[in-house]
Amino acid sequence: MPKLGRMAASVTAAGLALSLAAFQSHADESAELIIDGTTIATKAAAPEGSPLEENISGWRFRSAETQALETDDFDNPGFVAVDYGAELWEDAAGSSGKSCASCHGDASESMKGLRTSMPKWNDEKGTLMTLEDHINWSREEHQGADPWKWESPEMLAMTAFLGVQSRGMPVNVKIDGPAEEWFNKGKELYYTRVGQLDLACANCHEDNWGNMIRADHLSQGQINGFPTYRLKWQGLGSTHRRFKGCMDNVRAKPFKRGSDEFTALELYIAWRGSGLSVETPAVRN
Ligand code: HEC
Ligand code: HEC
CATH class of the missing domain: 1.10.760.10 (Cytochrome c-like domain)
Known part of the structure; x- marks a missing residue:
């Protein structure tokens, strides 16, 4: 950057506060x-x-x-991804041959409020898990599908789609x-x-x-x-x-x-x- x-060349860390413009509003x-x-x-x-x-x-x-x-x-340019997430929700995948929707039904009901609690402790895995972790946990262990990469279009689309269910x-x-x-x-x-x-x-x-x-x-x-x-x-x-x-x-x-x-x-x-x-x-x- x-x-x-x-x-950095002009300020020391301690002087940072002073060097920032006095723009308070x-x-x-x-x-x-x-x-x-x-x-x-x-x-x-x-x-x-x-x-x-x-x-x-x-x-x-x-x-x-x-x-x-x-x-x-x-x-909102982010909604292209939300729409893609909604499609992925319906896509059958993995060894189960099931889609997220086959097990979780209507996301606006089953996933409502979930984003507000993230990250949260998962008893079964014995660790604290982000929304991404929950999605991959379910893909691997319930759906029988490969996990998505953290910053992949699929993961971003699904976290956006699930997040929208808690908007507001x-x-x-x-x-x-x-x-x-x-x-x-x-x-x-x-x-x-x-x-x-x-x-x-x-x-x-x-x-x-x-x-x-x-x-x-x-x-x-x-x-x-x-x-x-x-x-x-x-x-x-x-x-x-x-x-x-x-x-x-x-x-x-x-x-x-x-x-x-x-x-x-x-x-x-x-x-x-x-x-x-x-x-x-x-x-x-
Ligand atoms: C040198 C100052 C600086 C430091 C140190 C810094 N950030 Fe930032 N950060 C910024 C600036 C500038 C932005 C963009 C404007 C904004 O939203 O504040 C930003 C944006 C963010 C945002 C986005 C906020 C939003 O509304 O989308 C998050 C989250 C964030 N920083 C987290 C962190 C975390 C966590 C750390 C420590 C690991 C950190 N920042 C350290 C300067 C800093
Ligand atoms: C074969 C059934 C099945 C499929 C397919 C499936 N899940 Fe799951 N999922 C579960 C079960 C079982 C749990 C754990 C307990 C629970 O929340 O009911 C779970 C948990 C979750 C959780 C955590 C919910 C919470 O309340 O903590 C998320 C998020 C999730 N799944 C997302 C997905 C997504 C996204 C997909 C599709 C990519 C998917 N799941 C596919 C069965 C499934």
Whole structure:
């Protein structure tokens, strides 16, 4: 990222806050996200124990043009993938010869609300699992099909299609019981400075949200809209792709998509964004 490269040359990590332009207002503080007549909560009270007072969706920080793309499903470029996900839902595959629909029926009923709880603990597998992990678990062990690659068009389409079934519902992950250890690990990673720029997620998304970093309006780094359509990517990308991108930007060696580290970080960040509506597929620049 040449942009950050130039920035790095002029500021030390400690001086980052000072070097950011003193631009405190949000893109459009008063904007409300209304999709096809339904208001989607882009602000919510932060959960108890959070360092933030209020959770604000990344949508609020985008330009009016980018915001507008998310207000109409026909304009939202992420919906091409949602439609593909709906097709895949009906496709028979694997040794079972069954489709997702043969076992799960109507996704708008069986998958409703699921995205709000992700990632979550899976008793059978004895581990914390993301939505991607659940899909591949079911493909391999129930459907008898090959797993999809993390960032494949099929996986992005299915996570988008399943995410849409929870759109407008508040994020609400479980962080107690066996998930607690993962939560703590995710929190530790969030505050660990990494890379040549020696910055933690918190240095930007907790200490400096609302400020400008170059041309970008820094948000709280919430994940309620994933998979998200990024104009820069010209397509959908997973939560872990975004994490990886932010680690690349501070010149750190990023963890792998699907790694325990990113799964733990995902749980912690999902919790920070408790109460925000699922916005999948969100549109960002
Ligand atoms: C042969 C039947 C079968 C097929 C085909 C199948 N699943 Fe499943 N799936 C299950 C069972 C059984 C479970 C575990 C228990 C449950 O949720 O009912 C499950 C669980 C899941 C879960 C976790 C649900 C939760 O509430 O935690 C997801 C997500 C899922 N499947 C997605 C899919 C997708 C996407 C496909 C198609 C690519 C698919 N499944 C195909 C039987 C199937
Ligand atoms: C040098 C500052 C910086 C650091 C450090 C940083 N990010 Fe970011 N991040 C950004 C910028 C800039 C954007 C794009 C504008 C925005 O949404 O904030 C962004 C965007 C994001 C988004 C997308 C938000 C949305 O609404 O779609 C997520 C999620 C995110 N970052 C997570 C992380 C995580 C996790 C870490 C730590 C591993 C991290 N970031 C570290 C600067 C940073």
